[in-house]
Amino acid sequence: MSAPMASTARGVTRVLLLADAPVLRRGLVSMINETAGMQSVGTPGELRRALTLVESARPDAVVVELGSGRAATLNACRDLRRRFPRVAIVALATSEDPAVVNEAIAAGIRGYLMINTSPTLLGWAILAARAGRTVVDPQIRRVEPSAVPAAKPFAPEVPLTRRESDVLDELLLGQSNRQIGRNLFISEDTVKSHVKAILRKLGARDRAHAVSLVLSNRQPGCTCGHGLSAAVPAPELDGSDLSAADLDSADI
Numbered sequence: 148m149s150a151p152m153a154s155t156a157r158g159v160t161r162v163l164l165l166a167d168a169p170v171l172r173r174g175l176v177s178m179i180n181e182t183a184g185m186q187s188v189g190t191p192g193e194l195r196r197a198l199t200l201v202e203s204a205r206p207d208a209v210v211v212e213l214g215s216g217r218a219a220t221l222n223a224c225r226d227l228r229r230r231f232p233r234v235a236i237v238a239l240a241t242s243e244d245p246a247v248v249n250e251a252i253a254a255g256i257r258g259y260l261m262i263n264t265s266p267t268l269l270g271w272a273i274l275a276a277r278a279g280r281t282v283v284d285p286q287i288r289r290v291e292p293s294a295v296p297a298a299k300p301f302a303p304e305v306p307l308t309r310r311e312s313d314v315l316d317e318l319l320l321g322q323s324n325r326q327i328g329r330n331l332f333i334s335e336d337t338v339k340s341h342v343k344a345i346l347r348k349l350g351a352r353d354r355a356h357a358v359s360l361v362l363s364n365r366q367p368g369c370t371c372g373h374g375l376s377a378a379v380p381a382p383e384l385d386g387s388d389l390s391a392a393d394l395d396s397a398d399i
Contacts, residue, residue, distance in 0.1 A: 160273060163204060164190045165197050165223075166212035166239075171262075175210060175239075182270040197223060201231055208273045212262070213240040213251060221254040225355070228255030229323055235276035239264065243287045252281060253358040255321045260284040303348040311348075314341040319358055 162185055164175045172190045179187045188204040191197045201209065209227060213220055224236055237258030238251055248259050258272035261284045272282045307315065310331075317327040324338045331338070342354065351357035 158184065160185045160208060160277065161188045161204070161206040162186065162273065163188055163197070163201060163206040163209045165209060165220075166190070167214070167216070168212075171212060178266040178269060179210075182266055185270060185273070198226060198230065201227060201234065206234060208235040208237060208277060210237045210239060210269070210273070211256075213238040213242075213256075213259075214262070215241075217242075217247070221251065221256075221355075224251075224254045224256055225321075228321055232323075232326075235273065237269070237272050237276050237282075239269075245287075248283060248287065250359060253319065253321065253355065258282045259287075261286045303350070305348045307345060307348060311341050311345050314338060315345055315357070315361065318342070318345070318354055319361060 162179045164172055164179065164187055166172045166175060176187045176190060179185050188206050189200045191200045197209075211220055211224065220238075224238075227234060227236065235258070236256045237260065238256045239260055239262045240247070240251070241262055242248075243261070251259050257276035257280065259282070260268060260272055264272075264284065268284070275282045310333075313331055314327055317330060322330065324335050324342070327333075327338045328335045345351075346353070346357055349357050349360055351360055
């Protein structure tokens with residue numbers, strides 16, 4: 148594992164790299180360190196070591212490999228999002244399935260790129276994620292509403308109250324109970340009560356299952372801001388290198 152840097156120059160984006168294969172980790176280190184304004188600060192080989200290194204290295208962003216061990220990686224991303232909400236998460240994935248993209252976004256991932264992405268696109272996605280935007284790789288085929296049968300609108304058997312709907316919207320954004328309480332001006336205990344009611348009405352096992360149920364049943368043309376169609380597509384880049392100034396001025 149690479150030793151975390153004690154400090155970096157002002158304005159440098161510090162990136163932690165989490166990937167299983169040593170070859171991929173080495174490749175990512177080179178991609179990040181060769182991108183102007185970015186620096187690799189660690190490459191934990193195991194998920195259980197990642198959170199510890201995040202706490203000590205204090206990265207601005209984490210790039211994760213989202214492959215065969217997707218469930219465990221997404222759980223780590225949820226934990227990372229909960230403990231370090233300011234750290235942007237970008238995934239390098241092997242699946243182009245929109246349902247997998249939605250699941251990743253619900254877990255707090257803000258950049259979803261294919262694993263064969265270019266250094267330029269990776270750098271752009273990291274900066275976009277840091278700015279709070281959600282980016283989906285242009286290689287992923289977007290499903291047009293006319294290409295699929297009309298979906299039945301998702302509605303629980305017992306309708307949600309207006310406040311429960313507000314809380315559900317916050318859950319879809321990956322917010323913690325504490326942050327939901329702040330956003331809606333209610334106590335954390337009240338939030339927990341609403342979440343329990345939402346899970347019961349949706350027939351969901353937990354928060355992640357509730358989010359998955361809602362996202363998977365929303366129509367592709369939904370403009371509510373929470374589905375895959377609301378994600379910002381990554382720009383069609385030609386592969387040429389961008390300077391830090393170019394990336395900082397990108398429309399993200």
